[in-house]
Amino acid sequence: MSNNYQTTMRAIHVCSVGFALAFLISSALANDAYLFLNEIPIGGExxxxxxxxxxxxxxxxxxxxxxxxxxxxxxxxxxxxxxxxxxxxxxxxx
Incomplete structure (x- = not known):
């Protein structure tokens, strides 16, 4: 395989891992932002x-x-x- 192809594939791999980590970190931070304060009964079926x-x-x-x-x-x-x-x-x- 050519050196150019290997460099391109390595860059794609690094970007993919970076995007996955960014998504996981942002998801984890978003879950901490919500708190249950109270419940309001609405009723109905x-x-x-x-x-x-x-x-x-x-x-x-x-x-x-x-x-x-x-x-x-x-x-x-x-x-x-x-x-x-x-x-x-x-x-x-x-």
Whole structure:
């Protein structure tokens, strides 16, 4: 094999190992950034879809089958529901 080919393959190998290490280190650091603070009972059956946070209003919107549940994050409680939204998958607070 040529010297150029070996140099290229060595560089690819070093870069691959470097990217793998960077990914593993960043993943390990990201796991330490999350803490469980409390649990807010939402209720309802089935799964939930996309969550949206409205930071200025301090509200969390959870889409769920035929409704959007609104959670007041200051009170850690359900503030209300936006009903009659069949097939809702997401909600954007404007």
């Amino acid at each position: 089935g799964g939930w879809d996309i969550l949206t946070i409205d930071s200025p209003a301090n509200r969390l919107y959870l889409s769920h089958a035929t409704k959007v549940v609104v959670v007041d994050l200051n009170k850690n409680a359900v503030a209300g529901e936006i009903a009659d939204t069949p097939g809702v998958h997401a909600f954007v607070a404007v």
